[in-house]
Amino acid sequence: MLESIIQNILNALQWGSFYSLIALGYCLVYGVLLLINFAHGDIFMVGAYIAFFVATFFLAAVGLPGWAVIALCVPLTMALTALVGVTLERVAYRPLRRKGAHRLYVVITALMCGLILENGNLALLGASRRLFPTLVETQVFNIGGIAVTNLKIAVILVAILSFVFLETVVSKTKMGMAMRAISYDKFAIPLMGIAPDKVVVFTFILGSSFAGLAGLMFAMSYPVLDPYMGALIGWKAFIAAVVGGIGSVRGAFAGGFLLGFVEIMVVAFFPSTYRDLIAFTILLVILTYKPTGLFGVARFQKI
Amino acid sequence: MQKFAVPIFVGLLFGFFVVTAATGAMNLYWQSVFMFMGINIILAVSLNIINGYMGEFACGHAGFMAVGAYVSSLLSVMLFAKDKVFGEALLNPDLALVLFPVVLLVGALVAAVTGLIVAIPSFKTRGDYLAIITIAANYIVKSTIENIDAIGGARGFMGMSRVTKAMEKTVDLPWMTIWVFIGTIFTIWIVWRFISSTYGKGIIAICQDEIAAEIMSVNTNKMKIVAFMLSSGLAGLAGGLFAHVLGYVNPGSFTILKSTEVMVMVYLGGMGSLSGSVMSAILFTLLLEALRPLQIIKWVVIPLMLVLLMHMRPEGIMGNRELTDVFPRLKKFVSFKK
Numbered sequence: 001m002l003e004s005i006i007q008n009i010l011n012a013l014q015w016g017s018f019y020s021l022i023a024l025g026y027c028l029v030y031g032v033l034l035l036i037n038f039a040h041g042d043i044f045m046v047g048a049y050i051a052f053f054v055a056t057f058f059l060a061a062v063g064l065p066g067w068a069v070i071a072l073c074v075p076l077t078m079a080l081t082a083l084v085g086v087t088l089e090r091v092a093y094r095p096l097r098r099k100g101a102h103r104l105y106v107v108i109t110a111l112m113c114g115l116i117l118e119n120g121n122l123a124l125l126g127a128s129r130r131l132f133p134t135l136v137e138t139q140v141f142n143i144g145g146i147a148v149t150n151l152k153i154a155v156i157l158v159a160i161l162s163f164v165f166l167e168t169v170v171s172k173t174k175m176g177m178a179m180r181a182i183s184y185d186k187f188a189i190p191l192m193g194i195a196p197d198k199v200v201v202f203t204f205i206l207g208s209s210f211a212g213l214a215g216l217m218f219a220m221s222y223p224v225l226d227p228y229m230g231a232l233i234g235w236k237a238f239i240a241a242v243v244g245g246i247g248s249v250r251g252a253f254a255g256g257f258l259l260g261f262v263e264i265m266v267v268a269f270f271p272s273t274y275r276d277l278i279a280f281t282i283l284l285v286i287l288t289y290k291p292t293g294l295f296g297v298a299r300f301q302k303i
Numbered sequence: 304m305q306k307f308a309v310p311i312f313v314g315l316l317f318g319f320f321v322v323t324a325a326t327g328a329m330n331l332y333w334q335s336v337f338m339f340m341g342i343n344i345i346l347a348v349s350l351n352i353i354n355g356y357m358g359e360f361a362c363g364h365a366g367f368m369a370v371g372a373y374v375s376s377l378l379s380v381m382l383f384a385k386d387k388v389f390g391e392a393l394l395n396p397d398l399a400l401v402l403f404p405v406v407l408l409v410g411a412l413v414a415a416v417t418g419l420i421v422a423i424p425s426f427k428t429r430g431d432y433l434a435i436i437t438i439a440a441n442y443i444v445k446s447t448i449e450n451i452d453a454i455g456g457a458r459g460f461m462g463m464s465r466v467t468k469a470m471e472k473t474v475d476l477p478w479m480t481i482w483v484f485i486g487t488i489f490t491i492w493i494v495w496r497f498i499s500s501t502y503g504k505g506i507i508a509i510c511q512d513e514i515a516a517e518i519m520s521v522n523t524n525k526m527k528i529v530a531f532m533l534s535s536g537l538a539g540l541a542g543g544l545f546a547h548v549l550g551y552v553n554p555g556s557f558t559i560l561k562s563t564e565v566m567v568m569v570y571l572g573g574m575g576s577l578s579g580s581v582m583s584a585i586l587f588t589l590l591l592e593a594l595r596p597l598q599i600i601k602w603v604v605i606p607l608m609l610v611l612l613m614h615m616r617p618e619g620i621m622g623n624r625e626l627t628d629v630f631p632r633l634k635k636f637v638s639f640k641k
Contacts, residue, residue: 109613119600284424
């Protein structure tokens, strides 16, 4: 009994890691632009595909060993996914921001960009699912009857390290200070000698690269890729970010793990079809009692 | 002139559809296209209450549509058709004709009650958080339906075509076309009357400034409940019609993608514009049909067009104006009380 509980907790940590990594991207962009970047889940999907192509290229064409491929894959995937994210910002969001369009129009544009990425991928690469190559032999460690794979440990560690890194960036560096300043008052920022566009691009680079990292990790853990894999995970990661209180890095992290726990525990004790139902019901209850999420700060409106 | 123009126009349209469909001058394909047009009009107009007039961002419309679709389908099959699940028909199938609107209305009412899932949290939450609640409501409805095995679960539910056949056996007319037409006109009429009434102005007041509306004695909570329930009820009506037109429902057709489609129609037409919603629903349906040969690329082209629309003309086709504002001469025939 205890062993199965610990096993489930480990699974939940792994599942929550993906949610957290994606939720972090949502939360960064929201914190700076007050924009729900609905295309973020699909950027995660693009990241997984980029990882797939990079990995197969180095494995098949160059013939490197697995560990070297991973060492090359991580920075390349992150960089290329960040490029996709920044391109999206340049092409779709920035012109709208320049015009001072209503927030809602930007959100709709984001939703549509997500659809374009999904279906464009489907149109380009066909509907056949891709199998991600095995880069590292899975090793199973048995610790007192609990099976842990090296991949699981790696995923959890990567998520925690990413969180620490982002938290440091946001709270300690100059760029992070600029990000927080933009969300505090976007009109005073140019007066203080900060280029807002630079900060926005930096935010998108951060968020998208971590979505790419999540895509790589996800592809390694569940090696079947399909164009719609980002949609549901994206929505759910967004929900995780909201439950945590959107706009705070800690909230996104906590929310991701919370949602992971809820989902895995539901699957452990109920039929697996109830997963979405119970997860979303819990979300509704949380939002009804705490309308701004767990870590969110209530905003008062001046009259 | 104003008094009779609209009834005459509607009557002519109705006559046109019924006569062409009954004599077979309009083939089945175009009939179905016009039916989906009507259903899309209902969906777009009903979502416009929330997203346009009230200025909230709701994106879970397909959930309420699913409730209406399932409730009315189950009822109509239970009452008028022989079925594996429910056994013999409870009533004489000849009654299907008379009682079908009642069945649709029951579906709409249940969908309206489901709308409370969204309406009650909306007292405190606004903006992005409310968007999440609507998405969650959509998922909750969909997963609930998937988990009830008695009505087919994820496999879907069928048998509604027997009911429509029973109707056609009683009186040989294209009944589904007629019901969709009546439902569409009813929706446009009710939303038009609601928005142009003093009572409905409360919703527009909430859109402008909620706190000021509260101070000016608009009961905002009550108004929100009314708006959400009306919107989701009409969505349920659309769902019921949708189910009977297709003769088959499954939870997979009521996903976020369907909600997104409806949202696209609302923003394409323009927020807070009835005639805009109607026009964009017609355009959008035709577009979907025209792009059908492109298959999967269709779903790249449509979002791309919307993105371009947001860049070129973010307020949509009409943008908070009615037809009479664009063509003032029309005021001779119709009046939109603003």
